[in-house]
Amino acid sequence: MIPELGNFALYIAFGFSLLLSILPFIGLRKSNMGLMQTAPNLAVGLFVFTLFAFLCLVFAFVTDDFTVLNVAQNSNSALPVQYKFAASFGSHEGSFLLWLLMQSGWACAVAVWSKSLPTTMRTRVLMVIGWICVGFYAYIITVSNPFDRTLPFFPVDGADLNPLLQDIGMIIHPPLLYMGYVGMSICFSFAIAALLSGDLDSTWAKWSRPWTAVAWGFLTLGITIGSWWAYSELGWGGWWFWDPVENASLMPWLVATALLHSLAVAEKRNAFKSWTVFLAIASFSLSLLGTFLVRSGVIVSVHAFATDPARGVFILVLLAIVIGGSLLLYSLKAGLIKSVGKFSIFSRESSLWLNNVFLVAATIIVLLGTLLPLVHKEIGLGTISIGEPFFNQMFTYLIVPFALLIGIAPHIRWKQDKPNKFVATPLIICLASVALSYLWLVVEFGEVKGLAWLSTSLFWWIILFTAVELVKTTQKVRLTKLPLSHFAMVLGHVGLAFVIAGVGLTSQYSTERDVKMFVGGSESFSGFDFKFVKLQDVKGPNYDGWAAQIDITQQGQEVSTLLAEKRFYPVQRNTMTEAAIDATFFRDIYISLGEQLPDKGWALRLHLKPYVRWFWFGGIVVAFAGALIVADKRYRQQKSSVRVRSSAAAEIV
Amino acid sequence: MMKSISILIVILASLVSVKSYGFDEMVTFDNPKQEAEYRELIKELRCPKCQNQNIADSNAIVAKDMRAKALLLLQEGKSKQQVVDYMINRYGQFAHYRPPVNIATIMLWAIPVGFILMCIILLWRRSRLSTQVDNATDTAGLNSELDNLLDEVSDLQNAETTRNNP
Numbered sequence: 001m002i003p004e005l006g007n008f009a010l011y012i013a014f015g016f017s018l019l020l021s022i023l024p025f026i027g028l029r030k031s032n033m034g035l036m037q038t039a040p041n042l043a044v045g046l047f048v049f050t051l052f053a054f055l056c057l058v059f060a061f062v063t064d065d066f067t068v069l070n071v072a073q074n075s076n077s078a079l080p081v082q083y084k085f086a087a088s089f090g091s092h093e094g095s096f097l098l099w100l101l102m103q104s105g106w107a108c109a110v111a112v113w114s115k116s117l118p119t120t121m122r123t124r125v126l127m128v129i130g131w132i133c134v135g136f137y138a139y140i141i142t143v144s145n146p147f148d149r150t151l152p153f154f155p156v157d158g159a160d161l162n163p164l165l166q167d168i169g170m171i172i173h174p175p176l177l178y179m180g181y182v183g184m185s186i187c188f189s190f191a192i193a194a195l196l197s198g199d200l201d202s203t204w205a206k207w208s209r210p211w212t213a214v215a216w217g218f219l220t221l222g223i224t225i226g227s228w229w230a231y232s233e234l235g236w237g238g239w240w241f242w243d244p245v246e247n248a249s250l251m252p253w254l255v256a257t258a259l260l261h262s263l264a265v266a267e268k269r270n271a272f273k274s275w276t277v278f279l280a281i282a283s284f285s286l287s288l289l290g291t292f293l294v295r296s297g298v299i300v301s302v303h304a305f306a307t308d309p310a311r312g313v314f315i316l317v318l319l320a321i322v323i324g325g326s327l328l329l330y331s332l333k334a335g336l337i338k339s340v341g342k343f344s345i346f347s348r349e350s351s352l353w354l355n356n357v358f359l360v361a362a363t364i365i366v367l368l369g370t371l372l373p374l375v376h377k378e379i380g381l382g383t384i385s386i387g388e389p390f391f392n393q394m395f396t397y398l399i400v401p402f403a404l405l406i407g408i409a410p411h412i413r414w415k416q417d418k419p420n421k422f423v424a425t426p427l428i429i430c431l432a433s434v435a436l437s438y439l440w441l442v443v444e445f446g447e448v449k450g451l452a453w454l455s456t457s458l459f460w461w462i463i464l465f466t467a468v469e470l471v472k473t474t475q476k477v478r479l480t481k482l483p484l485s486h487f488a489m490v491l492g493h494v495g496l497a498f499v500i501a502g503v504g505l506t507s508q509y510s511t512e513r514d515v516k517m518f519v520g521g522s523e524s525f526s527g528f529d530f531k532f533v534k535l536q537d538v539k540g541p542n543y544d545g546w547a548a549q550i551d552i553t554q555q556g557q558e559v560s561t562l563l564a565e566k567r568f569y570p571v572q573r574n575t576m577t578e579a580a581i582d583a584t585f586f587r588d589i590y591i592s593l594g595e596q597l598p599d600k601g602w603a604l605r606l607h608l609k610p611y612v613r614w615f616w617f618g619g620i621v622v623a624f625a626g627a628l629i630v631a632d633k634r635y636r637q638q639k640s641s642v643r644v645r646s647s648a649a650a651e652i653v
Numbered sequence: 654m655m656k657s658i659s660i661l662i663v664i665l666a667s668l669v670s671v672k673s674y675g676f677d678e679m680v681t682f683d684n685p686k687q688e689a690e691y692r693e694l695i696k697e698l699r700c701p702k703c704q705n706q707n708i709a710d711s712n713a714i715v716a717k718d719m720r721a722k723a724l725l726l727l728q729e730g731k732s733k734q735q736v737v738d739y740m741i742n743r744y745g746q747f748a749h750y751r752p753p754v755n756i757a758t759i760m761l762w763a764i765p766v767g768f769i770l771m772c773i774i775l776l777w778r779r780s781r782l783s784t785q786v787d788n789a790t791d792t793a794g795l796n797s798e799l800d801n802l803l804d805e806v807s808d809l810q811n812a813e814t815t816r817n818n819p
Contacts, residue, residue, distance in 0.1 A: 345776070
């Protein structure tokens, strides 16, 4: 009964999305205020019914309703309840419903928190969201319904959630990531609405900037948590593999970062406007392209595409309409956009332009690297693999000019600046960075590796320049009076500096060793002593296993006691390695338990990963920058001043 | 069939791809350089049977074979590149995560580099035009000074009003 209600709610939500895409449109054409004002209400209704449908699905999972196909395939009565909840978005159908929940939630948020926008603009934005929703809801109710039944022959128990997904990461990571992906549709809708109205002054940049910042913050957090989850759950100590799935999330992030910067120029300096609109379209198109292509299985395997042609074709058509339609509209209208702001070659505008160039170049690299193997095979040149060595090399080349720019750009004035002002300070900071990082590496690791030296130098370059900038600014404006968006910039840049240093250090100085240990035995590795104290049985709610207790000491001092587990999940007949991690801010000790060897010894893999946490720490700091942009009161004030201006304009008309 | 598809989808639905992982062979090295080369190699070589996994993380039989062979070749004094060539000869270009350079893959490098160059030329042309315009009126310096001043003032005002209307 409950699943039928959920199903019914989905159909109603589809109806709402249809109305949202049509009624405001008619209202705008006929200048009918009443019809225009249906848009926010429809958006709220869309969200309420989607939420209800989602809760119905969660209910079906939590109550083990195996008459629902989705539940039968992805859950099990023995599954702990928090993972039953997570399983509700663990399948293709369920994750799509989560996507819709986020989509309608964003629509609802726009309806509620954009009252200061002129009615026509607000209506247009919601209408565009409505158009997107029609496609998504049509997809879910036709070919990807999460409420399909197994009746009349339903199984007594479910096939269980993949053990890899039975982790706290599964509960928090997908919602965060989806908030980011779907949030890109909001900047997209603002851009399309602005293109439709032809009203492309810098105000639309002002309106869409806080929304972009929130979406970007969620995306940053989602990717960061995803990487941490992979690290802690997969048991091989890696945190980024350049897998198509990861690339799919990285591409919209790169473009959204570019968008965030170019929105600042569009808003403040009235330049790059047409480019900014293009980035807004691109960020959402890439969210769609990435997720949908990966999800339909096109990239990973061409055969998965053929297993369900209906879904694949639907997705392709949807992609073609969204991307093709928006680019067509863009090409028709972009000519009308006039960027009046002028600037010289040495100016803040130019440096932000370069920022955009590098970020988009990085996106192109990821896109080509993800799609080219497919093309390569199709045109008969054989199968190739593009992975870590290629991406690492390209990103190393890109990050150097990019990081140098991050340091210096905030010091350059808008419009025009004198290059000869930028000789002494950069030279001092450059020398200081190189020297500081050299000292750091010699003292801590006793050996200086080139790439690590490079990355830590870039780290110091950004940190020192940011500090100098902050000091200089506070000489003019008191720290407490600085706008929050300024701190957002500082945090964003410092966060990235931590990411760069973390990646460089952990990739260069991580060590690992495979050892054979008997119970009671000891091993030394990288200055730590590991004692295999005992092997104990573990009985989980839906798994059995062993845990090896390892005591770690350093020069007699106790460091930590870890339990490295090996779990067997009987339903899916999967063996999982649960790595044990002792984490500090400066290093991780990571132990995974392998197989038992014929002579009763155990294979263990010991990792020492210096500074690996800096990667996630930096990511979280960067995400926090997004929150600061939104918290900046300037936007609310500007919105109200815009309202005054637009009503004044209306009077003139 | 349906079940295997749904499992595949579950896996794709998350950022994580399936990496079943196990190791039971104990490897020993002649020297640290050899170990470093071995670790690099097994990260760069792709397991031909798995979905998207390097041979370091895979416990497929073929991956185990490849690891053993890589170590053997290194111990015979072969260079890293020679081992890679051997593996490519045996398992095809697919087995190495670094793509070969050919007529199609040259795009991987050419397009990003071309894009960056094009954008820099665009920037140069556009900013040169605007400096010319500004220089003609000979107020460029003054204007930018004024703009920066205005920016600071408006920031200050914003901060002020923010403080007054918390």
